[in-house]
Amino acid sequence: MNNGNNDFVPSNFIHRIIDKDIEEGIYGGRVHTRFPPEPNGYLHIGSAYAININYTIKEKYNGKFNLRFDDTDPKKEDVEYVNAIIEDMKWLGCDWEDRLFYASDYFEALYEYAVKLIKKSKAYVCDLTAEEIREYRGTLTEPGKDSPYRNRTIEENLDLFERMKNGEFPEGAKTLRAKIDMTSPNTNMRDPVLYRIQYTKHYRTGDKWCIYPMYDYTHPISDALENITHSLCSIEFLNHRPLYDWVLNEIDDFKTPPKQREFGRMSLKGVVTSKRYLREMVEGGYVDGWDDPRMPTLRGLRRRGYTPEAVRHFLGEIGISKDGSLVDGAMLEHSLRNDLKLKAPRRMAVLQPLKLVITNYPEGQVEWLDADNNPENPEMGTRKIPFSREIYIEREDFMEDPPKKFYRLFPGNEVRLRHAYFVKCEKVIKDDKTGEVVEIHCTYDPETKSGTGFTGRKVKGTIHWVSASHAVKAEVRLYDNFLLDKEDKKDWKEKINPNSLIILDDCYLEPSLGEASIEDKFQFLRHGYFCVDSKYTSNEKLVFNRAVSLKDSYK
Structure with missing residues (x-):
């Protein structure tokens, strides 16, 4: 997988960090990155941005790349998402060789490390409810206050934590929390929860566990166990970095622990990439599933007619910055036109x-x-x-x-x-x-x-x-932006474009298109680039999706 720019990747602040580490001999000159999705949804264009950063860095430094599923919340996770993520990343061009991992692989180790923290008096079992924990945490301007259970003895905490693991307490009755500093200006350091009780069957471990580790505790340990050198994540995790370092320092089992470093998020104008909103779109019937060609998911882009080469070229054009970037979607369309203009056969379609x-x-x-x-x-x-x-x-x-x-x-x-x-x-x-x-x-x-x-x-x-006597009849779907650019509207539902999908069911194509296969791409003269739809095309019906028009509005 390269970025479509003849393997040239402009230098950026992350490269300078890695260059300095190599020069100083940290990690013995190794570079090892990873992409750690939570299997609770489908990958979208923002996910692809993070994937591309980690993967191109691995390529630039001739390093290694892992795919690891951070599967610590069984209430939201499903094997459906695991399989989809694997397929989409392969489509994008990623190769993790034999390094496919799951955080659930480390549940035993994570439990033992939690016991170690308890023995060091760095973790305790707390009986506060989730709402009470939020109240005790304080605000950005006011310090938190200690839990009344913070000073339990090591012996009592070890006993309670084991009993949590054995299923002796109801869900939500107890948590294991780190003992750090309730007055810290960083609220993430105010005794964060490390484990919670959850009586939910895990898609990989079944009913073996009823306590599950939190993401901020699991993530640094998983990185360290996999010998990751540079844990690259988006900017919203900047304030989580002190906790990342605290976990690894207190466990103290890793000679040269990985470094977390953050990059700015990439957003497309008028495009929602929040998993919560995307799920609302799907479950509310606003779109035709996760692979709807109007969705910013990789599934949706692929079904619409985008190529992995076009997506990678687009991501390479954006580059990497410390600040978030709001990108015009016309750039993505421009990359697709550039990719297809020499690949796509021309055909006539009325x-x-x-x-x-x-x-x-x-x-x-x-x-x-x-x-x-x-x-x-x-x-x-x-x-x-x-x-x-x-x-x-x-x-x-x-x-x-x-x-x-x-x-x-x-x-x-x-x-x-x-x-x-x-x-x-x-x-x-x-x-x-x-x-x-x-x-x-x-x-x-x-x-x-x-x-x-x-x-x-x-x-x-x-x-x-x-x-007329030779033409192949087909259905053609013309797509536009799902959301209109209405800055005065706060709710995405108020921005839905009523013309985001126009279905033409009486179209006539030149006969050679009758032999087209799923995902084949063509330029329909004067209309744009089109792809054979993978969902509704059948032996009885031929359906084409317009991937992009011919006009390039990107300057």
């Missing part, structure tokens, strides 16, 4: 059809015309497309009473049919009841066939088309 009859073309005759697959990449060769008396064109390519500078079809005007002939509009057929144009009649000039070196009169307009 999304809002209007029948055109060439009255002087022989009935029953079919010509197979040559068309290039990609004019920007001649190595992709050519294909044959059928031409016949009746074709479909885009409804917007005809106007009965056009404005000035409208160069497409109108009565008396002549245009070129791409890869075919000149046609001239002679007659308009309308519906007797509605007055809607339902068919246009044209004549063609057989001397104007494309590819024959015709150098006669010129026309200003060229339009695409498909042969």
Whole structure:
């Protein structure tokens, strides 16, 4: 996996930290990173940003990279998310070799380290409820106060902690807390909870445990056990770093413990990446599942038609900073266009059809015309497309009473049919009841066939088309931003774009598209880049998603 920029990764503050560590001989010159997702949701574009930082650093320094699931909260976790994360990371191009780990692998060790902290009088069993713990913690301006259970003896704490493990107390009745400083200006250091009782079956360990370690306790120990050198995480964990260091220093089992360092988060304008909000979108039926192409999940991007190369290029363009960055989504679209322009075959597709009859073309005759697959990449060769008396064109390519500078079809005007002939509009057929144009009649000039070196009169307009008798019918889905940019609205539900999905179910495509496979990508001339939908395409129905339009608004 590289960032799509010819393996060039600009230097940044994290590289300088690592360069200094290597120069000073810390970790013996090793660089070992990891990505530690909690298996309680699907990966999104923000997750990919963190993955890319850790993985490209591993590549830059010829180091190692681990995938570890921090699975310490069985109420929210599921093997479904584990499998999805593994699949999405492989799609993105990650290779952790044989280094797939789970925090649940370390439950025994984590328990023994907790016992060690109790024996050092650095942890105690507390009977305060969760609400009482919050009250005792104080505020950002007021110090906390000691729990009435803080001075229990080591022997009493050891006994109570073992009984917690043995299931003798109800859920929520007791916790194990670190004994640090209730007056610390950093509220994370005010005797944080290390273990809680939870009678929930774990997807890996089953009913073996009824106490589960907290993330802030588990994470540094897991890093150390895996010989991670640089624990890279987003900026919201900056105030957790003192606790990360405290845990490892007090356990004192690791010669050169890992360093936690933070980078700024990446957000896309108008895109929600909070797991809580994404779950609300899915469970509330606002979107069509976690893989809805409007979702910022990797599943959604993939189904929409994004490539891993485009995502990596986008992430590489952003770079790494200490501060958070708000990125225009047009940058991501720009990366996809750049990736597909040389890869995607060109095809003709009529999304809002209007029948055109060439009255002087022989009935029953079919010509197979040559068309290039990609004019920007001649190595992709050519294909044959059928031409016949009746074709479909885009409804917007005809106007009965056009404005000035409208160069497409109108009565008396002549245009070129791409890869075919000149046609001239002679007659308009309308519906007797509605007055809607339902068919246009044209004549063609057989001397104007494309590819024959015709150098006669010129026309200003060229339009695409498909042969009516050969066309493949399909459903085409046009996607736009799920949320509108309304700064005056606080609730995301008030920002939903009613036109974020438009379904066109009467589209006609050139016949070669009938052989397309799931996730195949094409450029539909003048419409954009499209992908065969992986969810609704079947033997009976062909569905295409528009990944991105042709217009690049990114400056």
